[in-house]
Each structure stands twice: as structure tokens, then as C-alpha cells.
Amino acid sequence: MNSIGVVADRTGLPVETIRFYETSGLLAPQRDRSGHRRYAEADISELEVIQALRQAGMSLKDIRDHLHPAADQPLARRSLGDALLRILDERSADLVRARTLVTRWAGDPAAR
Numbered sequence: 001m002n003s004i005g006v007v008a009d010r011t012g013l014p015v016e017t018i019r020f021y022e023t024s025g026l027l028a029p030q031r032d033r034s035g036h037r038r039y040a041e042a043d044i045s046e047l048e049v050i051q052a053l054r055q056a057g058m059s060l061k062d063i064r065d066h067l068h069p070a071a072d073q074p075l076a077r078r079s080l081g082d083a084l085l086r087i088l089d090e091r092s093a094d095l096v097r098a099r100t101l102v103t104r105w106a107g108d109p110a111a112r
Contacts, residue, residue: 001030001038011047018047025064026050053084056091 008015029037
């Protein structure tokens with residue numbers, strides 16, 4: 001089990017961001033007898049997924065809804081992963097389209 005400081009060093013995220021993710025319902029680390037957060041490897045892996053999805057432009061609400069679906073909508077991790085991959089594929093296609101348009105615009109003086 002890792003302290004929040006170790007997790008921050010490993011992920012490159014500020015301690016405050018990790019705490020914010022916890023209060024936002026994205027993480028639920030265990031606590032030791034003193035009340036200090038203790039992160040298992042599974043918590044760190046989930047945090048890395050959250051970080052990657054944020055960098056891909058996904059909102060915290062969307063991440064929370066996909067990583068922790070409502071009790072009346074339980075999905076297997078594989079199904080959740082497939083749904084997240086579809087969203088990332090859509091975002092990737094949008095980025096490729098935007099890049100093409102900006103490249104065309106920047107190279108064509110008439111387009112300005």
C-alpha cells in the first residue's frame with residue numbers, strides 16, 4: 001500500500017488533484033488506523049486511467065459515470081472498457097478532422 005505522496009510522485013499528479021478525485025467520487029482508497037489514505041496498485045492503475053481520460057478531454061462526470069456506474073446499471077469492466085474505447089475513438093477522429101482543417105486553413109491564404 002502506498003501513501004498519497006508516493007502516488008503523487010509515481011503519477012506526476014499533485015496531491016491536491018488526487019484528493020479532489022477522491023472527493024469527486026472517482027477514487028476510494030483505503031485508510032489506515034490513523035486515517036491516512038493508502039493506495040493499492042489497483043487504485044494507482046485506476047488513477048492513471050483517469051489521468052489519461054482527462055488528458056483526452058473527457059469530463060470528470062463522464063469518467064465517473066463510466067468507471068463507477070450506478071448500482072442499477074452494473075457493467076463488467078470489459079464492457080466499461082469497450083465503451084471508453086469507443087469514446088476515445090470518436091475523440092480521435094474529431095482531432096484528426098480538426099487537424100486536417102487547421103492544416104488546410106493555415107496553408108491556404110484564401111481561406112483566411
